[in-house]
Every structure is written in C-alpha cells, then in structure tokens.
Amino acid sequence: MAHDLNIPTIADGQADDQWQTSNDGDAGLGNALSDVYLVDFAAGNVTLTAAQYRSAMVFKPSVALAAARTLTLPAVKRPFIFHNPDATYTVTLKSTDGASPETALTKAVAPGEIFIGYTNGSSPGLYGAVVSASGGGGSVSDGDKGDITVSSSGATWTIDNDVVTYAKMQNVSATSRILGRKTASAGDTEECTLSEILDFIGSASQGDILYRAGSAWARLGAGTSGQFLKTLGAGANPAWSDVPYDIPLSFAGTPTAGQLIGKLVTARDVAFAANFSGSFGHVGTNPAATFAIDVRDNGSSIGTISISTGGVFTFTTSGGTAKTITAGHRLEFYAPANSPAEATVANIAATLKGTAV
Structure with missing residues (x-):
C-alpha cells in the first residue's frame, strides 16, 4: 500500500524476514515523526x-x-x-x-x-x-x-492601513446617523444625528439660520421679533431686516396757525428711530421763518418736523430718543401756533421712516 512517507510495508504472502520489513517501517515512521x-x-x-x-x-x-x-x-x-x-x-x-x-x-x-x-x-x-x-x-x-x-x-x-472593511466595524445603532464626536475634547468616535452635526457650525440656539457663505456654511443668529429674512442676491449673505412701516404727511396749500394738517391711526405697533432717522420731506414754498410741525401720539408731543427758510427739513424726537406708537393710537401733525400765522409756506409733504414691531 503506497503512502506519503514511503515507509516499507509487509507485502501480501511475504514469508521470510517479515520482522525486518516491520522494523524498517517502524524506524521510518519514527524518524519522520521525531x-x-x-x-x-x-x-x-x-x-x-x-x-x-x-x-x-x-x-x-x-x-x-x-x-x-x-x-x-x-x-x-x-x-x-x-x-x-x-x-x-x-x-x-x-x-x-x-x-x-x-x-x-x-x-x-x-x-x-x-x-x-x-x-x-x-x-x-x-x-x-x-x-x-x-x-x-x-x-x-x-x-x-x-x-x-x-x-x-x-x-x-x-x-495595516485601509484593511478594516465596513462589515468589520461595529453596527450603527439606528438609521440616519453620522460618525463623529459631539462630546467635548478628544475621545472615541460617537454616533451623531444630523441635528447634532449642524450644531457643530455654531450655537444650538432656537431661531438660528444655516446658510452658505462664500466658502463655508455659516450661522445667522436669530433676529429680533418682527424682523424678516432678506436675501441680498447672489454673492452676498442673507440678513435680518425690519418690516418697513412708513408714515406719510401731505398738506396742500398754506396751513393756519395751530391747524391739524395730518392725522392717521396706526394698525400695528410702529417704531421710530431717534430723531426720526431716515425720514425725508419736501415743501412747495419755503416759509419766511422756521416752520415747526408738532408730531403727537394720542395728543402727546413726541417730536417736531422743522422746515427752514431754505426748505431744509430737520426731524427731532423728544429727548432725542427712539419712539414707539402703539397699534390703534392717533398720530397727528399740527402747524405751529404762530400769531400771526405763517403765510408763506405751502404744499408740505414728509414721510417718517418707521418699522412694524
């Protein structure tokens, strides 16, 4: 019988010297093993x-x-x-x-x-x-x-680098997870939700807006109540902006002394900057002396609109501070109570710049 170690074996019918073949086989096996x-x-x-x-x-x-x-x-x-x-x-x-x-x-x-x-x-x-x-x-x-x-x-x-397959990594615990680290300082990799990843860009404050800046994602902090998000077009970042709520005044002709030359009721709260900043006016005929229009909120003076003899408008709020008109209030404009009345000024127009709040 043939085998891999080629050790002698006793043949069928072998009569003589069987012990010699057996001993040779035993020796060959012993050597091959030890x-x-x-x-x-x-x-x-x-x-x-x-x-x-x-x-x-x-x-x-x-x-x-x-x-x-x-x-x-x-x-x-x-x-x-x-x-x-x-x-x-x-x-x-x-x-x-x-x-x-x-x-x-x-x-x-x-x-x-x-x-x-x-x-x-x-x-x-x-x-x-x-x-x-x-x-x-x-x-x-x-x-x-x-x-x-x-x-x-x-x-x-x-x-070795690049030999661990995805299948060899531990299973992610749930769908919609991203591997990163949300805990402060260095440490093990953690599962993060999309919301947690977005928090990496800035603070996790309610009302914040995520937008694409020139070269990276950026965070726009929450605006103030009443503002709206305004796009500034391609190549510029969005910004919060106030809702405009301008108040017009228009009077044709020449007012009498102390005459009410304009009146309206606001439908919402309206804020004016200090000294009615951003407001404009025009007069058809300049006054012979400074013409100061009194601006009143429900009967209380909150500032003036002054027209110089050169037709220049100067807007002033009481105390030089910002003012807010409550929804439903009357906003009234009165000509100066001159005696005698200014007889030259005519055709007055002005717009107070305001924002809805």
Whole structure:
C-alpha cells in the first residue's frame, strides 16, 4: 500500500524476514515523526531529495550560515518544521514547479524563527506560518502578516492601513446617523444625528439660520421679533431686516396757525428711530421763518418736523430718543401756533421712516 512517507510495508504472502520489513517501517515512521535533519548550507542553497525530506520531522542548518540561503522542498505531501537558529541570516523555504519561468511558493524564516507547516504534494504547494523561537516561546515573529504587522519581538500588532472593511466595524445603532464626536475634547468616535452635526457650525440656539457663505456654511443668529429674512442676491449673505412701516404727511396749500394738517391711526405697533432717522420731506414754498410741525401720539408731543427758510427739513424726537406708537393710537401733525400765522409756506409733504414691531 503506497503512502506519503514511503515507509516499507509487509507485502501480501511475504514469508521470510517479515520482522525486518516491520522494523524498517517502524524506524521510518519514527524518524519522520521525531528526527532532526541537519541541512548543510556550506556550499550554498540546498534542494532536498524526497528521501531526505521524508527522513525527519524537523529541519535546521547544520552550522552557522555564511549568507542567506534557500531550501527547496520536493513535491511530497507531509507536515514538517524548519528551525532557523542562525543569528544573522534568513533561510527561504521554496516549493516550485521547476519550470521556466518558475512558479513558486516561498516562506522566509528569519534568524531565530520557526516555520510550522506542510507541503501538499503539488508543485508548488507550501503552506504554514512563521513564529518566533526566542526564549522557547511560541509568539508570532516580527514582520508583515498580511493585514497586520508584528513588531517588538511579537509584542506589538499593528493593523495595516485601509484593511478594516465596513462589515468589520461595529453596527450603527439606528438609521440616519453620522460618525463623529459631539462630546467635548478628544475621545472615541460617537454616533451623531444630523441635528447634532449642524450644531457643530455654531450655537444650538432656537431661531438660528444655516446658510452658505462664500466658502463655508455659516450661522445667522436669530433676529429680533418682527424682523424678516432678506436675501441680498447672489454673492452676498442673507440678513435680518425690519418690516418697513412708513408714515406719510401731505398738506396742500398754506396751513393756519395751530391747524391739524395730518392725522392717521396706526394698525400695528410702529417704531421710530431717534430723531426720526431716515425720514425725508419736501415743501412747495419755503416759509419766511422756521416752520415747526408738532408730531403727537394720542395728543402727546413726541417730536417736531422743522422746515427752514431754505426748505431744509430737520426731524427731532423728544429727548432725542427712539419712539414707539402703539397699534390703534392717533398720530397727528399740527402747524405751529404762530400769531400771526405763517403765510408763506405751502404744499408740505414728509414721510417718517418707521418699522412694524
């Protein structure tokens, strides 16, 4: 019966010397399982014969190496161990098809390392792993092991870049999650919601607006009550703006002394800046002396509109402060109570700039 170690067997009908065949078989099996074969690399690289390869379990250099060497193995199916006790040079194990160009499988056994593996009888067919032999332990030897690199005599294992697939990562706990870090300071990766990611751009204040600035996303803080968001066109950022609520005054002709020349009732709260800033006026005929129109809120004076002899309008609020008219109040304009009345001024128009609040 044929087998991989080619150990002698007792043939059918063999009568004489059966004990000799049995003993030879036992010796061959014992050597193949436990013997050490010393490989002589003194002359260079070595190719083992099938008989040499079957004669032992462990192979090692017979003496210290003078250079790096290659040990070529025959196409025999069997497990084996190669120990490289040399302090300097590497031995490369090789299984080849012997063709040109050559197809081969190799394993480099560095100084102090042990290869544990097998040949599968193919050409080539070499498989196994290299471990460190330092201190008689079984730690993995230094070197690139595929997706990891081992260093510091087997003490440090480093995962290579770009080898961990998404499938190997822990599962995300729910849909619509982004990996980042929302906790202050450095630390582990965390799951973040879209809302939490947007909070990275600025404060998480109610009413804030996210918009695209010239080169990055930016946050526009909440405006004041009553304002609206105003676009300033392409190439500019949006801004909050007040809702305009301007108050007109128009009087044709020449008013009498103290005459009510304009009156309206506001439908909403209206705010005026200090000294009615932003307001304008026009007069058809200039007065002979300064003409000061009294502006009243429900009968109480809140400022004046003065027209100079040159037709220049000056707007003034009481105390020089901003004013607010409550919805439903009367806003009235009175000519000055001159005696005698100004007889020259005529055709007065003005617009007080206000905002709805």
